[in-house]
Amino acid sequence: xxxxxxxxxxxxxxxxxxxxxxxxxxxxxxxxxxxxxxxxxxxxxxxxxxxxxxxxxxxxxxxxxxxxxxxxxxxxxxxxxxxxxxxxxxxxxxxxxxxxxxxxxxxxxxxxxx
Numbered sequence: 662x663x664x665x666x667x668x669x670x671x672x673x674x675x676x677x678x679x680x681x682x683x684x685x686x687x688x689x690x691x692x693x694x695x696x697x698x699x700x701x702x703x704x705x706x707x708x709x710x711x712x713x714x715x716x717x718x719x720x721x722x723x724x725x726x727x728x729x730x731x732x733x734x735x736x737x738x739x740x741x742x743x744x745x746x747x748x749x750x751x752x753x754x755x756x757x758x759x760x761x762x763x764x765x766x767x768x769x770x771x772x773x774x775x
């Protein structure tokens with residue numbers, strides 16, 4: 662079973678309340694290093710589950726260079742729990758890495774959500 666490390670394609674399931682959102686990305690290709698979300702996932706394996714406490718206003722900072730997943734952020738309360746289940750970890754092929762790097766480069770210093 663592969664563990665999450667640089668240049669791995671990572672598929673996770675994000676859960677907020679009753680909504681589940683699949684999210685896939687290439688780990689470790691950010692120009693400024695790992696995002697806080699990637700730090701939380703580093704070394705995890707398929708089947709691992711994380712429970713993160715987030716503030717609504719901190720979601721973009723958590724993902725940084727990664728494209729923002731389209732999960733619903735609960736509007737009530739100060740923060741919310743984001744449950745992350747690692748579904749699959751596999752080697753990323755060169756085309757996937759190049760595409761992901763190009764998307765990051767087109768965002769500049771912020772993630773524009775694509």
